[in-house]
Amino acid sequence: MKDSSEYLEKRAFFDSLLTIYGRKPVLEALEDPSLPLHKLHLASSNRRDQLINRMEALAEERQIEVAHWDRKGLSRISKNARQDQGVALDLALPNYGTCKTFLQQRERGTSQQAYELLALDGITNPQNLGMIIRSACAGGVDGIILPRKGCAQVDPLVIKASAGALFKTQILRCETLADALRDFRESGARICGLSSHAPKTLAEVTGDRPTIFVLGNETRGVSDAVAKQCNELLRIPMRNGVESLNVAVTAALISFRREL
Template structure:
């Protein structure tokens, strides 16, 4: 999923109509493949928008069931050439001639979030988290936690595909996710609105016990191998460390993300 039309880094120049169109598009998540689409259509909590089918699909029980379920939920059913469908799914090798647009009300653009900026927020941001299982588990933790949202750049992280959906246990469809083209730019924009940014790093100046409980806060999780990038660390005002015993150097990023997401619930006096 990506923002379209092309993102404008100066939201003040965007017209109200343009922003409205971007915000509506940002809520659409496209999944593909017969099993993921079938499972999604079977969930009562999911709001399908459009079912896309390749016109080369042979009539079959599974395809007919998809069509019936999509229509019963008020979704449009559209037919495309195989080439056109591959442009929608962006994965011609695995889409199996099927794609589904889902309306995720928790998805929004950074511009939309800025237009309704809360006085206090805790945001988890991900910097080049490339493992789909890790990203899915982070999404699940953020969705279940008191955090406001997950800040997810369009480039550099794992794609929101069937593997992420499975790892999130379906939380992806109801999570609050802010999409941005560039993480560094997004952090700087939120800092201009008074946010503090904390990069997760060994030996950080802050720990989970002394993080702020009010204000606007961003907590950045890094790549599975290299951690938070040097540029993002430079942009952030602070670093955040998780003390560990027995000479363990680091935690899996999804575990670290869970600890950060729930930190305010388990603060000791």
Template sequence: MDVSPKDRFVTVYGRKPVLEALDDPRLEVDKVVLADTARGPAAREILDAANRRGVQVQRATAQRVKVLAGNGKQDQGVLADVVAPRMRPLELGLRENPRNVLVLDGITTPANVGMILRTATAAGMDGIVVPRRGVASIDPMVVKASAGVAFRAPVLRCATAAEAAASLRGAGYPIYALDANARQSVYSADLPARAAFVLGSESAGISDDVRPHVTGWLSIPMAAGVESLNVASAAAVLCFEVVRRRTTR
């Protein structure tokens, strides 16, 4: 299958994020796109940094840069495509038969998406589905919140969370979702070794088009009258519990 560039690269934009990517020897930068109106010391600094790394610099109109960056206010006329070696389309990822997959559904706050990517990667989850629609894009704010882990997270791409849920169910995965009122907790539920887990937004929870695919609901026990956790905190509890069970089976 043809792989879209959006499923291979993390695009960062703005002078500082682009320079940070170019200055990080651990990252492979595919190309830099610089607005043809960019001149002066700032543009020269980027050109020099790209030259030191042997990275191709393409010139484009300022409007084209905005379109490619997907951000009309903060691109500052420059973007860079950074290779994300573990990012791939969900379809390809499922061919590798991952044990545990996390699906983000309606999580639009970049800080939460970034922290979830960092946590799930640290825990050892095999795949993290970040849909192109309905979830915050993997942009410089997400990269910053992940402390750079977003570049190497096992991200699986698809159009929507509903599409991911349908594909996972079709591949034989039971799908569990977090709900504060669920009778079974993440600690006591009998979870299969191969399963997918959905995290919904803090305001709306699991979206209506994902709910029909959910086969089980899980809660995180709360004490002292606390009703719920921030979604990134809930993700940490879930991911480390799921991975912990691998060592006890």
């Protein structure tokens, strides 16, 4: 029993890690005292230059572990051998987790309050992702589902565009969005796809049960696999024949709709 809870705790910790890579982003993160750091990873093939020395000095100053790997080992950690430049850094984000853990906690928990999440499907523009995170954090939603496949990932550009909100927003990760949404639906959540042609409007959504708002790619909309998991379609009423809004604007209108 003790082992299992220890294991779950450990897993939740690893789920909270966000790995960034590349010399400039890693150095900037090491220099930013507001970021919670976990571990610096270096390829042993790196030439020992000023930059690497500076990184190691900062890691010692921040009291985080430094691990050395061969090229292959490092690329397993960065998951981007082409762009990691031999360095990677784990950030330990307290609000970073997985959809699975979120659902397990809800099942075990006593909270009956209906949550609201945004789910991102094919949002590839990092500026938009950063703005979505900032609006969701400032508005009224409880978190963002960010799949590893098909979306921009949290990188230094996104961190910048989110203006610090990334570290205060619950980010739930999953592999593919369609699979995660199926789990949520089976747990009783309402899955609402945003679509400009839907008959029902956003204002008609009631807060009586957990609700996930699915935001699709600006050009292609919600993908077919994800649309199959939606049990409702919603639109934001638009005037003057405008057919779509920027996805970050849509995210903000959802997040703030009860605050205005």
